Amino acid sequence: MALDFAKFTKYSKPGPRYTSYPTALEFNDAFGYDEYVKKLETQDSSRPLSLYFHLPFCKNACYFCGCNVVFTSKEDKMIRYMDYLKRELKILSKHLDMNREVIQMHFGGGTPTFFSAAQLDEIISEIKSYFPNFVPDAEISCEIDPRHINEDQMKVMSEHGFNRVSFGLQDFNEKVQIAVHRVQPYNITKDAMDLARKYNMHSVNVDLIYGLPFQTLDTFKETLSLALTLNPDRFAVFNYAHVPWLKKTMRKIDETTLPRPDEKLQIMQYTIDFLTENGYKMIGMDHFAKSEDELFKAIDKGELHRNFQGYTTKGGADLIGVGLTSIGEGVDYYAQNFKDMPSYEEAIDAGKLPFERGVALSEDDQIRQHVIMELMSNFKLDIKRFEAIYGLEFKKYFEDAILDLKPFVEEELIIMNDECIACSQTGTLLIRNIAMPFDAYMKRHASSDKTFSKTV
Known part of the structure; x- marks a missing residue:
């Protein structure tokens, strides 16, 4: 792929x-x-559930991290959090039909495997006591820092049906690792990968980040070559989102050491070509999978979905977020728990769910959500299908968006006709930009350069 930088x-x-x-x-x-x-309380009980559990603790800060984490090495804090998770589940059971089928569960962090094997066993057992109906092919996954995983932990997860793991790798270059405060030699990652294979994790993902301090095309080529020797099933290659006004740890990064946008594009172009040549296909934004992977099959059919857990084939489920800062999603709402521990605990102490805020989706929100998520997931939108679902004339409803998309058409980044909108191969790299014209809220944020990360 040749890009005009x-x-x-x-x-x-x-x-x-x-x-x-x-x-x-x-x-x-x-x-x-x-x-x-x-x-x-009024959700359709025939809809399955997707569960997200936030286990927020980390021992040290990785300066690039945009997650909501709690830095600690104190055992008592983790034990206390486990108690509150159990109490949250008990309160949740009063408002939700817990007998619904569970088709997906994900442990995110923080570092979920900062908890010991015995603690993980206790947490998972408690969850399953409240949610007894995991389907046989449920996707059960965990984010893992290779520096914090041992055989006992992997064995516990395997025995409880975990079948997917995601390893944070980011970059193998030592200078880059030191700059972002995450030193992780190759052999540590390799040992974690071997454990995952030993305990029959069906799919192993590795996360890389481009745009970090001191990265160059040459250094990232070396990282990709080393990562390929691990033979992961999927790659997630993220564009580093530098938002120091939101994340204090990012202020420790010297911005003069960050690669320029054109350098990042060169890295991304090489990554796409390299992974494609080695048997991986681009899936959604930033993701790659082997051609036999279910994600690749789903995008081929236009059935890939996107939620807070990433890309998935498990659509049509209500997402329930449990734990500090977790986000849930229903057909017509989003709901987020408190982000700070004192407020989280105070709510549960009062016998209430630790809900802080959210949004109820209007009809227009749901219409635009359909368009944006289809584009973000499948790089295309079936206009005729959209019109059949909503009873709307697409180009009339989105007249302003169609006008804003004309430059993308003229530069052959998308194809747009009465049947569909479809991204070209190069257009997929700008999928965030292509989706933005359909966002009714963008105008209110347009004047601020400290709201979102850069698209390139």
């Missing part, structure tokens, strides 16, 4: 990553606790 660099502007629509910036107090509880 000058052309692409002009598209480098702040924009959402669209893990949701509306984005978390639109979450507000107008959607209150009582409304959220009512949503839970």
Whole structure:
């Protein structure tokens, strides 16, 4: 793939990553606790569940990290959090039909494997006591820092049906690792990968980040070559989101050492070509999978879905977020738990779910959500299918967006006709930009350059 770097660099502007629509910036107090509880209590029980558990603890800060984490090495804090998780589940059981089928569960962090094998066993057993109906082919996954995993932990996860793991790798270059405060030699990652294979994890993903301090095309080529020797089933190659106004640890990064947008594009172009040549296909934004992977099959059929857990084939489920800062998603709402531990604990002590804020989706929100998530997941939108679902004339409803998309058509980044909108191979690299014209909230954020990360 040959990119016109000058052309692409002009598209480098702040924009959402669209893990949701509306984005978390639109979450507000107008959607209150009582409304959220009512949503839970009146959900369609025939819809399956997807569960997300946030295990927020890390021993040290990785300067690039945008996650909500709690830094500690104190055992008592972790034991205390486990107690509150159990109590949250008990309160949740009063408002949600816990007998619904569970088709997906994900442990995110923080570092979930910062908890010991015995603690993980206790947490998972408690979850399953409340949610007894995991389907046989449920996707059960965990984010893992290779520096914090041992055989006992992997064995516990395997015995409880975990079948997918995601390893944070980021970059193998030592200078880069030192700059982001995450030194992780290759052999540690290799040992973690061997454990995952030994305990029959069906799919292993590795996460890489481009745009980090001191990265160059040459250094990232070496990282990719080393990562390939691990033979992961999937790669996630993320564009580093530098948002120091949101994440204090990012202020420790010297911005003068970050690669320029054109350098990042060169890295991404090489990554796509390299992984394609080695049997991986681009799946959604930033993701690659082997051609036999279910994600690749799903995008081929236009059935790939996107939620806060990433790309998945498990669509049509209500997402329940449990734990500090977790986000849940229903047909017509998003709900987020408190981000700070004192507020989280105070709510549970009062016998309430630790809900802080959220948003109820209007009809227009749901219409735009459909379009944006289809584009973000499958790089295309079936206009005729959209019109059949919503009874709307697409080009009339989105007249302004169609106008904003004309430059993408003229530069052959998308094809747009009466049947569909479809990204070209190069257009997929600008999928955030292509989705943004359909975002009704972008105008209110357009004047701020400290709202979203850069798209390129």
